[in-house]
Amino acid sequence: MAEPAADAMQAPRGRFRDLTAYLTEHRGVLGGVLVLSVLGAGLSLAQPVVVNRVIGSIGTARSPAPEVAGLVLLVLGAGLVGAVHQYLLERTAEGVVLSARRRLVGQLLHLPVREHDARRAGDLVSRVGSDTTMVRAALTGGLVDALGGALVFTGALVGMALLDPLLLGITLGVVLVAVVAVVVASARIQSLTRSAQEAVGRLAAGVERAVSAVRTIRAGGATDREIARLEAEAVSAYGYGVRVAGVGAVLWPISGLAVQGSFLAVLGVGGYRVASGALAVADLVTFILFLFMMVMPLGQFFSAVTTVRTALGALGRIQEILDLPREDADDAPDRTDPAPRPGSGAAGPGEGRRPVELVFDEVSFAYGSGRPVLERLGFTVPAGSTTAIVGPSGAGKSTLLSLVERFYDPDAGSIRLDGTDVRAMSRADLRARIGFVEQSAPVLAGSLRENLVLAAPEADEDSCRAVLDAVNLLERVQAHPDGLDATVGDDGAGLSGGERQRLAIARALLADTPLMLLDEPTASLDSRNEKALHTAIRSAAAGRTVLIVAHRLSTVAGADQIVVLDQGRVTAVGTHDELLSTSELYRELARHQLLV
Numbered sequence: 001m002a003e004p005a006a007d008a009m010q011a012p013r014g015r016f017r018d019l020t021a022y023l024t025e026h027r028g029v030l031g032g033v034l035v036l037s038v039l040g041a042g043l044s045l046a047q048p049v050v051v052n053r054v055i056g057s058i059g060t061a062r063s064p065a066p067e068v069a070g071l072v073l074l075v076l077g078a079g080l081v082g083a084v085h086q087y088l089l090e091r092t093a094e095g096v097v098l099s100a101r102r103r104l105v106g107q108l109l110h111l112p113v114r115e116h117d118a119r120r121a122g123d124l125v126s127r128v129g130s131d132t133t134m135v136r137a138a139l140t141g142g143l144v145d146a147l148g149g150a151l152v153f154t155g156a157l158v159g160m161a162l163l164d165p166l167l168l169g170i171t172l173g174v175v176l177v178a179v180v181a182v183v184v185a186s187a188r189i190q191s192l193t194r195s196a197q198e199a200v201g202r203l204a205a206g207v208e209r210a211v212s213a214v215r216t217i218r219a220g221g222a223t224d225r226e227i228a229r230l231e232a233e234a235v236s237a238y239g240y241g242v243r244v245a246g247v248g249a250v251l252w253p254i255s256g257l258a259v260q261g262s263f264l265a266v267l268g269v270g271g272y273r274v275a276s277g278a279l280a281v282a283d284l285v286t287f288i289l290f291l292f293m294m295v296m297p298l299g300q301f302f303s304a305v306t307t308v309r310t311a312l313g314a315l316g317r318i319q320e321i322l323d324l325p326r327e328d329a330d331d332a333p334d335r336t337d338p339a340p341r342p343g344s345g346a347a348g349p350g351e352g353r354r355p356v357e358l359v360f361d362e363v364s365f366a367y368g369s370g371r372p373v374l375e376r377l378g379f380t381v382p383a384g385s386t387t388a389i390v391g392p393s394g395a396g397k398s399t400l401l402s403l404v405e406r407f408y409d410p411d412a413g414s415i416r417l418d419g420t421d422v423r424a425m426s427r428a429d430l431r432a433r434i435g436f437v438e439q440s441a442p443v444l445a446g447s448l449r450e451n452l453v454l455a456a457p458e459a460d461e462d463s464c465r466a467v468l469d470a471v472n473l474l475e476r477v478q479a480h481p482d483g484l485d486a487t488v489g490d491d492g493a494g495l496s497g498g499e500r501q502r503l504a505i506a507r508a509l510l511a512d513t514p515l516m517l518l519d520e521p522t523a524s525l526d527s528r529n530e531k532a533l534h535t536a537i538r539s540a541a542a543g544r545t546v547l548i549v550a551h552r553l554s555t556v557a558g559a560d561q562i563v564v565l566d567q568g569r570v571t572a573v574g575t576h577d578e579l580l581s582t583s584e585l586y587r588e589l590a591r592h593q594l595l596v
């Protein structure tokens with residue numbers, strides 16, 4: 001597998017408008033949240049005014065009871081509005097996480113195979129799990145809260161200006177220092193968060209690597225070294241987290257000092273003004289209540305700036321994936337008569353299926369800017385025939401199959417299916433005509449049935465049994481008490497290598513496609529397993545065109561035509577007997593039983 005491209009790991013900065021794109025999806029509820037914010041702000045701002053009246057009534061004949069009752073109602077009302085506001089906000093935040101995850105998952109499974117080659121699975125997984133969660137904080141931790149806060153802030157500011165502009169001037173001077181400090185520091189927080197999330201991504205990728213190769217790592221005595229590698233990534237994430245904490249640690253005292261400083265200044269200057277008769281006591285108390293109201297949203301603002309910056313760091317990593325073109329971006333439009341996915345009920349096994357001809361015409365291909373893997377390669381797989389490809393390791397055999405499936409497209413030349421260039425078909429349409437069995441024959445974690453019906457979701461029990469019988473797996477499945485519902489682990493844990501391969505062939509058979517691409521396993525199989533595999537391959541060949549990358553003499557013996565590949569070029573085509581006399585390379589391969 002290729003190393004991840006350096007730029008693939010360098011996530012772009014999250015943009016504010018990407019965040020607003022998620023918010024507009026929830027504009028209805030957010031509008032409600034905003035109304036509640038205004039209501040809550042009004043209920044809060046009214047409180048100091050009522051307190052002013054209560055104090056004003058002291059020493060007069062007027063009873064303060066109505067004002068006190070009003071104050072109680074205001075406090076209760078503000079609490080209630082706050083609770084509903086909080087709930088709606090959290091719910092919306094969960095909704096934002098959901099839509100980010102939906103988009104990411106949809107996008108990840110549609111990325112071109114090239115992108116998957118260049119990226120690490122664990123890192124992609126961590127973007128779905130961890131980065132999306134961080135985006136939630138942008139909402140709950142601040143953004144919308146801050147809007148409500150801004151209203152209270154402005155209201156308090158107006159109240160204070162009306163009461164005593166001089167005191168307000170002193171307060172603002174102190175507060176301004178804190179605001180500037182927060183804005184400067186938050187930019188640093190965003191970049192640190194992005195680095196922390198990248199480290200978490202590398203950690204997840206490392207865990208995936210270690211867990212998926214746990215046997216090899218144990219057997220190689222490399223467990224402690226792997227743990228050390230993973231710890232290094234965890235420590236790196238910790239380091240960034242600590243640095244965020246460091247920046248935060250400087251921020252909070254600054255904002256605390258601003259609050260205390262403005263409070264002390266107001267008390268000092270205000271006390272003096274009360275003593276000199278320039279300000280009423282009730283007005284000073286009201287001013288101080290407004291001051292508290294102004295300071296609270298200021299705290300919210302500080303935390304909003306930091307959490308939004310944090311979220312933007314994570315959002316950058318999400319957006320990087322969402323901005324990639326999908327594999328089907330350049331797809332030809334679907335044909336008007338799409339090939340039915342057999343097993344989908346449109347056609348019974350074998351019905352409506354007619355073998356197709358496959359032509360490679362002067363095909364050249366290189367992975368990225370590397371050396372050419374295939375060079376002006378050409379041969380024809382006649383309809384209904386079985387064509388085997390043989391050649392030394394690295395000759396480009398598996399690559400050839402990948403080009404037919406359009407995991408990659410040739411750099412020059414064309415591949416034609418029944419005369420139509422595969423690039424002129426939509427990938428979905430093309431793949432519906434092809435059964436594909438990879439060399440590694442991946443088995444997905446889940447039940448055997450899930451694995452079987454992957455490409456033919458509506459296949460019934462009888463069809464499943466029939467294909468299992470064709471690949472010699474029926475007895476094995478029936479021997480298990482759960483039968484088809486028996487579960488297999490990740491990577492087909494619980495099945496032998498030969499069984500996995502046959503299960504993969506059964507899966508392709510169930511899809512009942514006119515063309516079958518098979519990449520035979522290179523691993524040695526015992527003679528029983530090898531025989532079973534051949535039965536399976538023979539079943540696959542019945543009535544369809546088969547292109548098989550062969551690693552066994554016994555496989556090529558059953559082929560109608562053998563293509564010898566060397567360093568990306570066709571060096572000979574013929575039957576086994578013909579090639580023995582015409583191809584030096586083939587003789588060499590055959591002498592070693594072809595297993596290369």
Ligand SMILES: Nc1ncnc2c1ncn2[C@@H]1O[C@H](COP(=O)(O)OP(=O)(O)OP(=O)(O)O)[C@@H](O)[C@H]1O
Pocket residue numbers: 001002117367373391392393394395396397398399400596
């Ligand atoms: N995804 C990839 N990215 C970059 N290079 C690749 C990729 N896959 C294969 N290659 C390179 O392309 C060349 C051909 O690989 P391919 O897997 O097609 O060979 P093969 O003939 O099937 O070999 P084998 O018999 O060992 O499976 C090799 O040099 C390999 O390193």
